Structure formats: structure tokens, C-alpha cells
Amino acid sequence: MQLKLLWELQELDLAINDIKRKIENAPQLSGVEEAKEYKAEKEREYGELEEKLNNDRKKLKKLELQEQKITGDRQELNDSMYGGKVKNIKELEQMQRRMDSLAEEKKKVEEEILVLMESIEEQEDNLERVERELSEGRQTLVEKENRLEEELNSLNRELSRLQDEREQQSAKIDQQYLDKYQVLAEKCQGKALAKVENDICSGCRVFISSAQRGHLYNPSAMVYCENCGRLLVRLDNH
Ligand SMILES: [Zn+2]
Secondary structure (H helix, E strand, O other): OHHHHHHHHHHHHHHHHHHHHHHHHHHHHHOHHHHHHHHHHHHHHHHHHHHHHHHHHHHHHHHHHHHHHHHHHHHHHHHHHHOOOOOOHHHHHHHHHHHHHHHHHHHHHHHHHHHHHHHHHHHHHHHHHHHHHHHHHHHHHHHHHHHHHHHHHHHHHHHHHHHHHHHHHHHOOOHHHHHHHHHHHHHOOOOOEEEEEOOEEOOOOOEOOHHHHHHOOOOOOOOEOOOOOOEEEOOOOO
16 A cells, blocks of 8 residues: 555656656747847847938938039029129139039939939838838747746646645655655656566566565565666556
8 A cells, every 4th residue: 555655656756857847948948038039139130220221311311412502503603604794714614614523523422312212212121121020029029928927837836736746645655665765766766666567677677586576465565676676566457
């Protein structure tokens, strides 16, 4: 009877260890860390794109002002040249050269504006895409964190149920059996007891000697496997 209770205690202990291992591994398996990294990566990417875009928008504004100024200067120059006030040919020629150089400058600025506008449009598309990815990443992280929390709650509930059950179980067992069990469990990776199945120790798969087999029929005897040292249990229903 004591051995059967002890066997059940071992089953509880193995289940408790299994749950503890699951609790320990759950965060890593949940994918929360990866989701955090992904989110951080997207935030970084978004920040960089946004900064570059803002800089380019400022640059564009500056170029547009520059273009306006050139247009204004040309208008002014045009008015002076054709206003009839300037008669000196040399001066007029000089003004014409200035007019030509302003035209060239304007053309250059307009080209720069065009290139920059195209680049800004592309950057805006990119920013929109990264914003979408970031928002998806945030959503995924929240979902994974919630799922992990739920899983941990349920595992902890199961653990405390098993621990209560273990306490009740061990209260039914004599101290000398518990002590023996404790020592053997530490030596045998938690498996202090082994069932006897077809005269074989289920702990190490070695035949049990006929002398020991005889002792197994004495319900109060503690019989150990000569090979692995585990406490042998014969369960009637096996
Ligand atoms: Zn054995």
C-alpha cells in the first residue's frame, strides 16, 4: 500500500517538474522576444526614414524659394533692360549675360527640384509601408504577450493544484518511505521507483533475480533493483 502511494507521489512529482519546465520555457517559446526585436527594428527604420524625409522636405522648400528668387531677379532685370532707361550698349550686354546665367541657374534648380520631388514621393511610400509594418508588429507583440500571460496563468494554476495534491498524498505516506524516496529521487533524476513488468525493472530494463522476485510478494518489503538501485514496485493492475 505504501509503495503504491509512493508510486503515485512520484507521478505527481514528475508532473510537477514537467509543469515547471513548461513555465520556464514558455517565454522563449512564445515569440515575445522576437516580436519585441521586430518592433524595435521597425521603430528604428521609421525614425530614420522620417528624419531623412523631413530634411529633404526642408531642402525642397529652400530650392523652391531659390527658384522664386531667380524668377524675381530675372523679372526685375527684364524690366530694367526693356524699360528704356538703360541706353548704354555695354551695360545692356552685361545685363543680357546676367540674364543668361540666371536662366541657366534656374534650369539647374528646377532639375534639382524635380529629382528631389521624385525621391520624396518614394520616401513617402516607404514611410507608409514601414508605418504599416510597425503597427502590425505592435499588434503582434500585444497578442503574443497576452497569449503568454494566459498560458502562464493556466500553467501556474495547474502547478498549484498539483502541489496541493502532492501535499495531501505525502501526508498519507510514512516518513521512512518519504526519506528513502527523496534520497533515491535525487540519485535517479526524479525516478526513485521503477515498476516491475514481466520480471524486468522498468527503470533500467534488466531482469530481476529470482531471489528478489520472491521478496516482491511481501508487501511491506523494500526491494531494490540490483542493477540501477531503484525501489521496485509491483502494481496489482499491471
Ligand atoms: Zn533497474
